[in-house]
Amino acid sequence: MLLACLFNLSGCDYQKKPPIKVGILHSLTGTMAISETALVDASLMAIEELNKRGGVLGRKLHPIVVDGASNWDQFALEAEDLITQHQVSVIFGCWTSACRKAIKPVIEKYNHILFYPLQYEGLEASPNIVYTGAAPNQQIIPSVHWALENIGKNIYLVGSDYVFPRTANMIIKDLLKNRNISVLGETYLPLGSHDVAELIDDIRLKNPNLIINTINGDSNVAFFKHLPKDLKIKVMSYSIAETEVLSIGTDLLQGHYAAWNYFQSINTSENLEFVENFKIKFGQHRVIDDPMEAAYTGVHLWAQTAETAGSHLPTLVRAALGYQSMKAPHGVVSIDKKSQHLWKTVRIGEIMADGQFEVVWSSGTSVRPAPFPSTYSRQEWLKRLEAIESP
Amino acid sequence: MNQYTLSKKLFIWIFLSAIVPVVVLTTIYLVSFRASLLSQEKEHLSQLADKKVEQVEVYISQRIDDARLLSKSVQSEQLLADLIPLYKHKQKQTQAYYLKEKIHRSFFQDFKERGYFDIFLISPEGDIVFSLIHESDFATNIYRGEYRNSGLGSVVKRASYFLEASSSSFEYYSPSGEAAAFVAAPILRAGKLIGIVALQVDYNIIQDVTLDLGGSKESREVVVASKHGNYFSYQTRVKYDPSIEVGRELPIAELPYPLYKAMGGERSTAVELDYRNVKVIAASRYLPSMHWGMVFKEDYSEAMQVFDRLMYFSIAALVSISFGALILARYLGQAVAKPLVNMTKATRAIAQGDMDLTVELEGFKESFELAESFNKMSGRLKDARNNLEHKVIERTFELEQEMKLRKKNEMDLENSYLEINRSMLHLKTAQDQLIESEKMASLGSLVAGIAHEINTPLGIAITSNGVLKSTLNEMEKDLNNKTLTQGVFKEHLIKMNEIESLLDNNLGRTVTLVKNFKQVAVDQTNLHKAKFYLFELVESLLASLLPETKRHPVEIINDVRDDIVIDSYSGDFYQLLTNLILNAMVHAFEGKEKGKLIISARLKGDIVTLSVSDDGNGIPEESLSSIFEPFFTTRRGAGGSGLGLSIVHNIVKQKLKGDIEVHSTINKGTEFVVRFANSLP
Known part of the structure; x- marks a missing residue:
């Protein structure tokens, strides 16, 4: 007891x-x-x-x-x-x-x-x-600003054809409008498509120095493979991380950028x-x-x-x-x-030869999430989103 | 334990049975109470900390909402529209400027009352075109000017970069000469940035928020700090160290552990050391909007006060209970022991001889009854003792008489014993003499028998010698008469051969008889142990007994196995067998026309079984048990001494160390069976 x-x-x-x-x-x-x-x-x-x-x-x-x-x-x-x-x-x-x-x-x-x-x-x-x-303000928005400052102002937008790339580009265009910058082009590839011929031609034509890339999946392989090296274009991607670098290959990706909160190389x-x-x-x-x-x-x-x-x-x-x-x-x-x-803390990394990212910019401290950017009200955003999802 | 007094024993028992379990239980309860008290306090503190976090975050949120509100207000838009064109960089502003400014001032002045030290409006290029308090920051460019690295600079940059409201933590802000925190929001119209509004948060207001603790615990404190590189700074006044300035950079090494955890985003409630190195319960929390680490703490000793009091009280109670138990045990022990002690004294006195002593009747019921019984017992003891004394005297007298009688009987017995001994000796002598005479007698009869036997062949020899003599005379006569022809000579020769043959036989017989007799006689008196074949012994004995045995119509058969060797005194065997055989002759075959006597022997292992059996008259049952008794005979008148079989019995038992049995059936026969070892040690 x-x-x-x-x-x-x-x-x-x-x-x-x-x-x-x-x-x-x-x-x-x-x-x-x-x-x-x-x-x-x-x-x-x-x-x-x-x-x-x-x-x-x-x-x-x-x-x-x-x-x-x-x-x-x-x-x-x-x-x-x-x-x-x-x-x-x-x-x-x-x-x-x-x-x-x-x-x-x-x-x-x-x-x-x-x-x-x-x-x-x-x-x-x-x-x-x-x-x-x-959220977009913890990845897309800061990186666009950084890219505009550090890469160039001739921007081309490329992405896969579904809600994320379209919405992301919508947000990006808002940013650019504030800077009085217009995009040189905006092209969407069907998910899984390897047919990049038209896209590459358009890129050659428009001659950007910065491409914002929201392509998802293995279309990225075709895109980077056919990307003209002579045009000195830098690509900022939002769907390429260490895993994708492994499968696409560092020889195609080296020197390009991605924006994330986490990189394996964080020291x-x-x-x-x-x-x-x-x-x-x-x-x-x-x-x-x-x-x-x-x-x-x-x-x-x-x-x-x-x-x-x-x-x-x-x-x-x-x-x-x-x-x-x-x-x-x-x-x-x-x-x-x-x-x-x-x-979350925001970081931008440059792809290195070993497949890892070198952090070139960090927000230092964590950034407040704003799933609804305050450029518009919530209702306005939802309306705009609706417009994308069901055109 | 027998050396311990009752008091001591009682104390130990009370201690063990009551106090020790109580102590153990109390300890268990106290330990678990302490644990649950601590966990309760931790939980409480944790909840308070969470509430405080909410409070601060909500407060900051409200500041940000204020900034957002301002950013959306028409006034802000208009002010910017009015003042940006008139703004002169890093110079004193123009009259026109101040005129325009005055129009808008009151709105922002009112807004300031919400708890702001200053409100700024900044152009998209970064010029601080408006400020309520014209400190040195006014009219500088926040991106490129000297205050670009201040809190104001960082929030404005973020606002324009991310197009989101942003807040900073408290840092020393040189234009104000004290710590300041900032909130900024982008002013957007149709998605386009037209300026930034920034609020300088009044340090004192936030202080009230963070320091508002409520509650009863005096030692409670909220400490807030934020990190910049290798330094950290307290964001609130520190209760126990007023010398620490808010916002002053201190080396990271001095950062107390709970704060370190809090700033690292770790959420914990634990017992730790605070900045005074005092043991506290600390709830560590992270406040994201200011990147603050917050520690909500209270002194451990204050938290555990209730427990400490309880523990001291318990210890005091236990000590006094123990003391009380000691006193109680002492009192009880003495109360119980007193009558017993008295009784012990009385017993000792009685033991010394004071038989009339009684014990006082006192104390509690049990001791009272004990004393009563004790006295009764003591009285009885006294009586019994007196009785005993009388009895002892009587008995001693009786015993003395008996002793005398006994002594006399003993003397008589001793005399009788001596008498018996003497008679025994006489008897033994007589027995030995009898045996000797019997031996002599048998030897005598044996000699008589032999003499008789020898007479016969000797007689024939003498007669034959006479015939020879006459034949020789005749021959001489014939020779002298010249009537000794060849035929007559042949007749004489034949006669002489006949005589020679007779002589030969009879002399031979005589020699044999003498030899046999010698053998038996020697053997009968032979006292040396030797090995001999039993068969041969029986043979020679039978031969020597022939004079006697041929007088009876009895066939004697020697059925002894011829391989039986006996290592013993052959004389004993001669005597034994002689007696058995002669006995049989006399008794078994009396009145019989013919009979058989078989002497047989078998050897099994070391044991020889010798049997002398006849098919004669048998021995009547009533006599069977007595036949080995000395002097028992059925032929006393006819010359039987009655010693024969007893001698046999003696020889078997004493000389051969064996056994003898007799089986007999009337008119059928008798068998004597002797068992003995084939070699005597």
């Missing part, structure tokens, strides 16, 4: 608590698989670190990884399944905005919570989503440790890019929020999201209460 009191009073719980189930929803097959499977790896590494420390709220985390198969309808079904059948407490998932928009209604329907790790075009702030990737002790742990777990040949770091950070932020909330239930976790801060590998992040985006 004495011992029973002892145990009770000292708070020891000798019953084994059941694990907390968390959902990881990415494309394990299909065109997005190459990019998304790396996110699964980063998320699982974060979960393993948490479990080693004793889990969350004294319970181990049990990851349930499901395949969206690069199909947005499939993603929506799997999301629903995760919530209703598996009863996960949180979903970490998606890459493309189309994917996110497909599962957003499901997440909101069940009042659940999704951590979305990709930089995106903004113009969204769901109370059920935590956006751990960059802080936190990042060095993070990179080493990842390589030990997954192999020395692997690289880490911004979405992976954002996915990893998202898992840790969720765990920390659950501990603060004292519960793993989505509604209670969401209530405790505000001002959750941590030292992510790329720097200090903090969840902005209103928008549920992160304060």
Whole structure:
């Protein structure tokens, strides 16, 4: 009896608590698989670190990884399944905005919570989503300014034909208007297309010194391959990170730029440790890019929020999201209460011969997220977005 | 434990059974209470910290909203439109300027009351074209001028770069000569930047926000700091060190750990050391809009005050309880022990001989009853003792009498014993004598037998000698008469051969008889141990006994196995077998026309089984048990001494160390079975 009191009073719980189930929803097959499977790896590494420390709220985390198969309808079904059948407490998932928009209604329907790790075009702030990737003002906008100052003012816009590139370019054009600069050209390639002949001809014709590139996927290979070297054009890309550099090849990309919050080459002790742990777990040949770091950070932020909330239930976790801060590998992040985006540091990197990025500019401290740039009101933005999505 | 008094024992028992468990339980409760108190305080502090973070962020947010509001206001737009053309860079402004400025001033002056030190309006090129307080920053260019690296410069740059409102933390701002923080917002019209509005936040106002703690804990404090490169600066006044200036750059090495964690974005609530090196419960938080690290802390000792008080009280209570237990044990012990002590004294006195002593009846019921019983017992003891004394005297007298009687009996017994011993000796002597005489007698009869036997062949020999003599006379006569023809000579020769043959036989017989007798006689008195074949011994004995045995119509068969060797006194065997055989002759075959006597022997291992059996009259059952008794005979009148079988029995038992049995059936026969070791050690 004495011992029973002892145990009770000292708070020891000798019953084994059941694990907390968390959902990881990415494309394990299909065109997005190459990019998304790396996110699964980063998320699982974060979960393993948490479990080693004793889990969350004294319970181990049990990851349930499901395949969206690069199909947005499939993603929506799997999301629903995760919530209703598996009863996960949180979903970490998606890459493309189309994917996110497909599962957003499901997440909101069940009042659940999704951590979305990709930089995106903004113009969204769901109370059920935590956006751990960059908002336009944390990637696109600063980099355009820097490019205008440091590369040139003859700009050509090129991108894949879907919502993100179109919205991004819309925002960019707003910026340029303020500088009294007009774009020399704006071309969109169908997703997955390798037919760049027309585009290259147009580039030759317009002769820009700066190309803002929002092409996604392997169209980038064709684009960079056929890009005329003699024209001395520098490209600022928003969808090329360490992973894409590996597959496209440094010989095509060297000397060009990308804007992210995270680069594997960031020289802080936190990042060095993070990179080493990842390589030990997954192999020395692997690289880490911004979405992976954002996915990893998202898992840790969720765990920390659950501990603060004292519960793993989505509604209670969401209530405790505000001002959750941590030292992510790329720097200090903090969840902005209103928008549920992160304060993130902005960086611009130049692609080096070894496939890594050299940081040429950093915002120094973290930048407040503004998913709706204040150039227009929220309503105006949504109207403009609508115009893009359904022309 | 027997050396300890009752008081001590009681104290130990009370201590062990009551106080020790209480101490243990109390410790357990205290420990867990402390743990839960600490966790409760931490939780409380954590919640307060979160609230404070919210409060500050909301405050900053409001400042930013103010900036945004201003950026959207018509007044800002108009002011810029009016003043930018009139603005003179780094010079005293013109009259026209001031006239225009005056129109707009009041609006911004009112706005200042919201808690701003100064409000700036800046052209897209970076010129500070308007300021409420014309400090040295007025009319400079914020991108290129001397204040471009100030807080104002950074927020304006950000606002124009990112087209978003931006805030800075408190830094020393030289135009104002004190710490200042700034909020700026881009002024956009139709997506185009027409200027920037900046607010200089009143340091004191924010101080009130951060320092507003509420609550009862005196030691509570909010410390806020921000980092710049290798330095950090406190953003609020520090409670316990008023010498620290807000915004003054201090080396990173001096950064207290909780603040370090907070600025690094780490969210924690833990027990740590603050900037005074005092143990505190510190909740570390990060404030993104100012890039501040905030520590909401209270002194650990204050937090645990309740516990400390409880602990001291518990210790005091336990000590006094222990003391009380000591006193109680002492009192109880003495109360219980007193009657016992008295009783002990009384017992000692009684033991010394004071039989009339009684114990006082006192104390609690049990001791009262004990004293009563004790007294009763003591009285009985006294009586019993008296009784005992009388009894002892009586008994001693009785015992003395008995002793005398016993002694007499003993003497008699001793005499009888001596008598018996003497008789035994006489008897033994008589027995030995009898055996000797029997031996002599048998030897005598043996000699008589032999003599008788020898007479016969000797007689024949003598007769034959006589015939020879007469034949020789006849021959001589014939020779003299010249009538000795060949035929007559042949007749004489034949006769003489016949005589010779007779002589030969009978003399031979005589020799054999003498030899046999010698053998038996020697053997009978032979006292040397030797190895001999039993068969041969029996053979020679039978031969020597022939004079006697041939008188009876009995066939004697020597069925002894001829490989049996015995290492013993052959004389004993002669005697033994002689007696058995002669006995059988006399008793078994009396009145019988014919009979058989078989002497057989077998050897098994070391044991010889010798059997002398006859098919004679048998021995009646009533006599069987007595036949080995000395002097037992059924032929006393006819010359039997009754010693034969007893001698046999003695020889078997004492000389051969063996056993003898007799089996008999009337008119069927008798068997004597002797078992003995084939070699005597």
